[in-house]
Amino acid sequence: MRIGFIGLGVMGSPMAAHLAAAGHNVITSLNRSPLPTELSKAGMQVLSTPAEVARAAEVIITMLPNTPDVDRVLFGTNGVSEGLSAGKLVIDMSSISPTATEGFAAKISAAGCDYIDAPVSGGEVGAKAASLTIMVGGKSAAFERAKPLFELMGKNITLVGEKSGSGQICKIANQMIVAMNIEAVAEALVFASKAGCDPAKVRAALMGGFASSRILEVHGERMIKRTFAPGFRIKLHQKDLALALEAAQALGVALPNTSSCQQLFSSVASQGKQDEDHSGLVQALEALASHTVA
Template sequence: MKIGFIGLGVMGAPMAHHLVGAGHEIFTVLNRSPLPKDLRASVVASPGDVARMSEIIVTMLPDTPDVERVLLGGNGVLEGLSADKLVIDMSSISPIATAEFAAKLRQAGAGYLDAPVSGGEVGAKAASLTIMVGGPTAEFERALPIFRTLGKNITLIGEHNGAGQTCKIANQIIVALNIEAVAEALVFASKAGCDPAKVRAALMGGFASSRVLEVHGERMIARTFAPGFRMRLHQKDLNLALESARALGVSLPNTAMAQQLMSACSARPGGAEADHSSLVQALEILSGHELSKEKE
């Protein structure tokens, strides 16, 4: 197929590579990220031109305003749409805004799916992403060859646009609270005089075991906070969770606490660009103890 792919960042670039490898022809427009040297793609002048050249248009962008600009701004995707085209937004953005974007694009006769992903850069490179989709079944089935090229766990959450984004927010709540729990546990054990690496190894064999304990627990102990998933992006996702919760009348007290800890980390120099596992540093400051400190 002829596929437009807008957003060749940390996640988008390897995803586009997989689509090229599957035999698809890729059209893109350059913005913040340059065209990777080994990516075979045709660069055009605007998102509208991407839409005109493509059967399916995929967006993988940082935040809601970025998606709005690309879809609905001047020379945006909307201007190049026709009734036979399908837009798939794989960004993590507001469910409320997603429904509004979908309605406007559907007025042009195009289809629309929201299909945010989980799995990070590792999952994007390995084509093992979890993909959470909102939209009509017929459009989901049309997009399945693309989804199967990019991921392994692919679920149609609901037939209404915004369902995929809602699921992604739920995912980010769970991940954030797991990171916070692991950080609390390791700081507690370390300040009590235990080796946090041995505590982590012991917990990996019990009911407390998790992917977060395995991967991010090791990052916390080794102090390796180079970003796999940047703090500012997870903070953005928790902001979306809290905004949506207010609209729904839902209480998310622990999500609010995790968001505040992330805000504290982001306020430090370089903190917003560090990995979200660096949330442990906020708890270390509150406890007056760092995991890297030698025990007395």
């Protein structure tokens, strides 16, 4: 299959590489220089514009940072929409606005093509291991068409709903839970450490109880060892929580703890640390306690 893949960042590159390794002909537009090594070795074809990619491909996948980026690539000058013909499939795997996603889907459908939103969770590690969780919104027929491709990039693949934007809503819910878990682990470790306990031993003890979690395992260790090199940047989590709060306002839903987490992320970002890993949220609580977990 000829697959257009636009957005060869930290996660997009290994995702595209898995498709190429499976024998698909993967092409992209010239939005990254140089081409990642694994894709260059796979003979990935580079075209000049997203429109050219859409003309050449049967399926077009986008994996971009934010809503305006997807809008520009799909509908801007020389965008994907200019190269579409009836019957093609557009898959957006970015994490963006559910409301905007509904509009994008309507425009793509009007061109006689299918559109599904399929944001992912699992970070760079999951992208490299092809173990991503993929949350999908769109028609079941389009999902079945895309599923063999998803299976090359992820393990937990769910059609959340046939309404466009359902995948994005699920991803926002995921990011809310992750943020609150990070905050809970950070709060507990700051509390235990300031009380005079060894935070590493507290973490080890908690890993054997009901409080055990993947966040405690991975991010708890990051907090103790001060390893905030980004796996998932604070500024990206801020973007996701902003989408949550925007959608919640439209729905008339209160998200008090999501709001608190966003404020803590903002506190750390205001110190110029927006590109650190989201486990760095602990630094906001450390500042409030005048105590560093270590």
